[in-house]
Amino acid sequence: MPALKGAGLASRRVAADVLARVEQGAWANAALDAALARTTLSGPDRALATALVFGTLRRQRACDWLVDEALRREVELPVRIALRLGAYQLVFLGQPAYAAVSTAVATAPRRAAGLVNAVLRRIAAADERSWPSPAVELSYPDWIVERLFEDLGEPDALGALGAMNEPGAAAIGAGGTHQDLASQWVAAAVPHPAGGIVVDLCAAPGGKAVAVGAGPSLVAAVERRPGRARRLARRVRRDDGALAVLVADGRFPPLRPGFADCVLVDAPCSGLGALRRRPDARWRLDPGAPARLSQLQRELLEGSVGLLRPGGTLVYSVCTLTRVETEGVDAWIADRFPSLRPLPRLGPPWQQRGRGEILLPQTAGTDGMFLLRVALPG
Ligand SMILES: C[S@@+](CC[C@H](N)C(=O)[O-])C[C@H]1O[C@@H](n2cnc3c(N)ncnc32)[C@H](O)[C@@H]1O
Numbered sequence: 001m002p003a004l005k006g007a008g009l010a011s012r013r014v015a016a017d018v019l020a021r022v023e024q025g026a027w028a029n030a031a032l033d034a035a036l037a038r039t040t041l042s043g044p045d046r047a048l049a050t051a052l053v054f055g056t057l058r059r060q061r062a063c064d065w066l067v068d069e070a071l072r073r074e075v076e077l078p079v080r081i082a083l084r085l086g087a088y089q090l091v092f093l094g095q096p097a098y099a100a101v102s103t104a105v106a107t108a109p110r111r112a113a114g115l116v117n118a119v120l121r122r123i124a125a126a127d128e129r130s131w132p133s134p135a136v137e138l139s140y141p142d143w144i145v146e147r148l149f150e151d152l153g154e155p156d157a158l159g160a161l162g163a164m165n166e167p168g169a170a171a172i173g174a175g176g177t178h179q180d181l182a183s184q185w186v187a188a189a190v191p192h193p194a195g196g197i198v199v200d201l202c203a204a205p206g207g208k209a210v211a212v213g214a215g216p217s218l219v220a221a222v223e224r225r226p227g228r229a230r231r232l233a234r235r236v237r238r239d240d241g242a243l244a245v246l247v248a249d250g251r252f253p254p255l256r257p258g259f260a261d262c263v264l265v266d267a268p269c270s271g272l273g274a275l276r277r278r279p280d281a282r283w284r285l286d287p288g289a290p291a292r293l294s295q296l297q298r299e300l301l302e303g304s305v306g307l308l309r310p311g312g313t314l315v316y317s318v319c320t321l322t323r324v325e326t327e328g329v330d331a332w333i334a335d336r337f338p339s340l341r342p343l344p345r346l347g348p349p350w351q352q353r354g355r356g357e358i359l360l361p362q363t364a365g366t367d368g369m370f371l372l373r374v375a376l377p378g
Contacts, residue, residue: 009106011045012085015052016107019081028057028280051167056088057279058165062139063087065132070122071115079116082108086120097124134158138165143287144272151323156360160321163362164275179207180277182359182366186266186317187211189346189371196261199307201250201300204228206235208266213243217261221245222253251296251303262313263304267297269318269325273361273368290322297329298336305337311378314340317371321358326370330354333374340374 014035021031032053036046056063063084075083086104089095101120108116131137135145138161148157168180187208192198194216200209203221205228213219219242223229226247233245248254250265270290275282297318304314316333318325331354333340342355349364350357356372 008045008048009103010039010041011048012052012103012107014039014041014049015056016078016081016085018049018053019056019085020077022053022057022280023077023081028053029278052085052088054167054279055092056084057283058275059088059092059139060084060283061136061141062131063091065136066091066123066129067119070119075112075115076109078109079112082112082116083119086116087123090120090124097121100124134161138162140282141285144282144285147287147290147322148272152321152360156362159362160273160360160368163360163365164273164368166276168276168365168367179211180274180367181364182273182319182369183207184211185346185359185366186315186369186371189373190264190315191262191313192217193261197259198262198264199253199255199260199304200264200266201253201304202264202266202268203245204232206232208264209243210235212264218242219244220255220260222248222250222255224249251299253303253307255307257306258309260307260309260312262315263307264315264317265297265300265304266315266317267293267300269293269297269320270322272320272322273359273370274319276361276367290320290324294324294328297325298332301329301333302336305340305376308376310376313343313373313375315371315373316356317369319367319369321360321368321370326356326358327354330356330372333372337374339376341377343373343375346371 018031018035022028032050041049066087067083082104085107086100089100090097101117104120105113105116135142140161145161148160152160190198190212192212192215196217198212198217199220199222201222203209204223206221209219209221221232221243223232229245229247236243270285270293271278271281301316308314316329345352345357350359353370356370359366359369361368
């Protein structure tokens with residue numbers, strides 16, 4: 001059995017171990033980094049372990065449904081994980097049955113080898129599947145599918161949900177770190193006049209602050225969480241330009257009013273546009289998150305407008321797609337601060353949403369993002 005030889009099996013063992021840790025509450029990205037740091041796997045085997053962890057987590061609900069159709073009883077967690085991994089390889093990676101089944105059997109507890117073998121062979125033998133719902137087939141919680149159907153319309157929602165099941169392309173942003181293209185476009189849309197002052201009210205991990213700081217403005221990077229602020233401060237090097245990190249609550253910025261040329265509110269959000277990069281996030285979010293976060297977004301915006309000088313620009317962005325965090329916030333700003341006037345939109349691949357614009361994850365292979373730019377009269 002060639003698939004059992006060499007490190008292919010080691011990659012699958014690492015994947016099974018990480019999936020077990022995620023079940024115990026660990027974040028996938030952190031658990032994977034920690035597990036890979038402990039191994040001597042080669043580059044391609046690390047990539048395989050990563051693809052298996054992220055892919056199986058994204059498709060977890062679909063994999064569990066496939067398993068449950070073939071095995072109508074509960075099994076202990078290590079067996080469930082071996083079955084999920086096997087089902088993912090069979091159905092979503094299209095691996096040959098002998099390879100997927102034999103490696104799943106080898107990663108399962110020995111006493112469950114017969115059961116894992118039988119269940120996966122049953123899954124492999126099925127020639128057609130009638131998924132009970134798009135949420136099961138696309139492997140999302142019901143509420144996320146329902147919310148995006150309602151907020152984006154069914155075709156765009158299906159496109160977005162499908163796109164976020166694919167691995168993201170790694171893009172290199174300012175400072176040589178990984179940053180999604182959509183985030184780079186948002187940073188590029190932040191006005192930063194020579195000698196001007198830009199306040200970033202939600203700055204860590206700092207992709208946008210560092211990108212803007214490379215230009216001719218001074219950036220005040222505000223972050224509420226000290227650990228995150230410290231990591232951002234460490235990331236700032238002399239050649240990143242003028243950037244000062246402040247630990248503070250952006251709702252009550254300790255800065256002089258009326259002096260900023262631009263305030264960026266890249267707010268905490270439900271992240272429903274960035275699920276590609278956070279494969280386990282969909283299972284952790286609760287349905288109340290978008291409404292709860294939109295309240296925080298408004299409070300941050302409330303604190304931001306007073307910082308602007310006449311003619312200054314407010315930039316609001318979130319990596320999510322729900323109406324309450326995008327158009328809903330735009331409508332609230334229009335009502336609360338009628339003197340703020342919209343700046344010209346960026347245009348394609350962005351699409352108009354209210355006075356701002358949205359970038360769907362399927363349009364340009366980026367994260368999904370919402371951007372609004374409004375300015376005070378000069
Ligand atoms: C979406 S992230 C920002 C990403 C960042 N702008 C970038 O480009 O890398 C939101 C950040 O806001 C921080 N945050 C949350 N509540 C805050 C508050 N009240 N004041 C300031 N920062 C806050 C979070 O800790 C998180 O680091």
